[in-house]
Amino acid sequence: MSKVLVIGATGYIGRALALSLLRSGRYIVYGLARNSEKAALLTSLEIVPVVGDVSNSAEYLSLISSEHIDVVIDAAGAYAESYKILEDLKKVGQERLEVAKKAGIRTPKLGFVYTSGVWVHGSSHREVSDLQPVGVEHSPTQPPQLVAWRPALEQAVLGASDVLDTVVVRPGLVYGGAGAIWTALFTPLLRAAKSGAEVVGVAADEDSMPGLIHVEDVATGLHAAVEKLPLISGTGIYPVFDLVSSTESMKIILESAAKAMGCKGKVELKGSKDDLFAIAMNCSINSSSGRAKTLLGWEPKRIGMVARMDVYAKAWMVTQS
Known part of the structure; x- marks a missing residue:
């Protein structure tokens, strides 16, 4: 079975995703937990807890190498922490490729799925697409100040494709459950x-x-991105997908x-x-999720x-x- 690590597994979206992956029966799911209480929660859900946090990443980075984790999903929705996650994973991904090269074997890149959001499009009643540039001078609209940093982070994630297989998933405004x-x-x-x-x-x-989406549909969208990541990586497909239902x-x-x-x-x-x-x-x-439906096989x-x-x-x- 494939092995995935969910960062933010005790959170709103991360928990729904981890459970979706588990229900498929095709994954061993690890989850990052900040303390023993959160670790116990993950254990009760049959998610393997990894105690630690992004600022003290040695524990989970060691796990990625020792357990040969296939995909890491950042569902934490943080700012500076997400940059650190990316930089840490780039180092681990590079090391994995170097070890394989020395051994004379080929190995898949470490996968990384970053959870962004459609707010990067800014506010407009005009239809937008996940193929449109966001956060740059010629963008039709600019993201709100609260997430003005996100387009640059998305580009940094996509720019790491030399050492990581990357996908960016942008849910709409999420509702359902605790919300x-x-x-x-x-x-x-x-x-x-x-x-x-x-x-x-x-x-x-x-x-x-x-643009709205239920939390369970976010989970299945991220799940679909994890499954299709090896198939779309390196094919020329632009790996950014809006999820709006x-x-x-x-x-x-x-x-x-x-x-x-x-x-x-x-x-x-x-x-x-x-x-x-x-x-x-x-x-x-007003965003279409046609590419997520066609390329990822996602259906809300x-x-x-x-x-x-x-x-x-x-x-x-x-x-x-």
């Missing part, structure tokens, strides 16, 4: 439901149309969430103003957030108690 990223927008609605407020203000834009009105999302939470007050969208996180959350992304199963908001809002509410 902590929605807390800033959902919390005022829940408070209004409890207080009986007649009006509730939310830091959202009236015309926002985010629907584009919906933020206004309708929040109104339907308020109703599901029992909030009877009027929802007023106050605008994202100068709140960097709110600006990113309100990015309008949970399409439409508003359609099942009664389920998704309540799942989020349970985590707030």
Whole structure:
């Protein structure tokens, strides 16, 4: 069986991915854990824990070499840490190739899947593609300040293809389950439901149309990238894939969430103003996932957030108690 290491395996996306890989029966899954408590959680899920963190990477880098890990997935969503992960993996990947060369054998490169996000496209109602350049002067739009660093990191990942097999996967705005990223927008609605407020203000834009994806569909998209990585590497295929399953009105999302939470007050969208996180959350992304479907064989199963908001809002509410 292939061996994969998930960095961020105890997180929202990383855990869903690790479980997807395990369910296939084709992988031994390792997960990076910062402490013994998180390691115990991974063990209970049948994920092999590796205690350590990115800043103290000796433990997991040693594992990559000793266990001959095939693919590493960065699902942590960090900034400086992701740069360090990439630099560390480039060194390990180079060492693997040098050892093989000295032994006179050929060996596959170490695989690396980086989890980015469609916010790199910036906000626009125009259709965008994962083939378009992002974060450069001639890009149609620029990414929000919160993730302005990400296009450069994506390019650094792609530029490591001499020693690593690399893929960049860009999920849309993720929902489902705990969905902590929605807390800033959902919390005022829940408070209004409890207080009986007649009006509730939310830091959202009236015309926002985010590109959305359920966390389980993110997991299967990343899973597909892991499986197809050896097949697309070195073929000339541009290894960057947007994952979006629907584009919906933020206004309708929040109104339907308020109703599901029992909030009877009027929802007023106050605008994202100068709140960097709110600006990113309100990015309008009209992106096609056609290449992910065609080249990775990915098919989303949970399409439409508003359609099942009664389920998704309540799942989020349970985590707030």
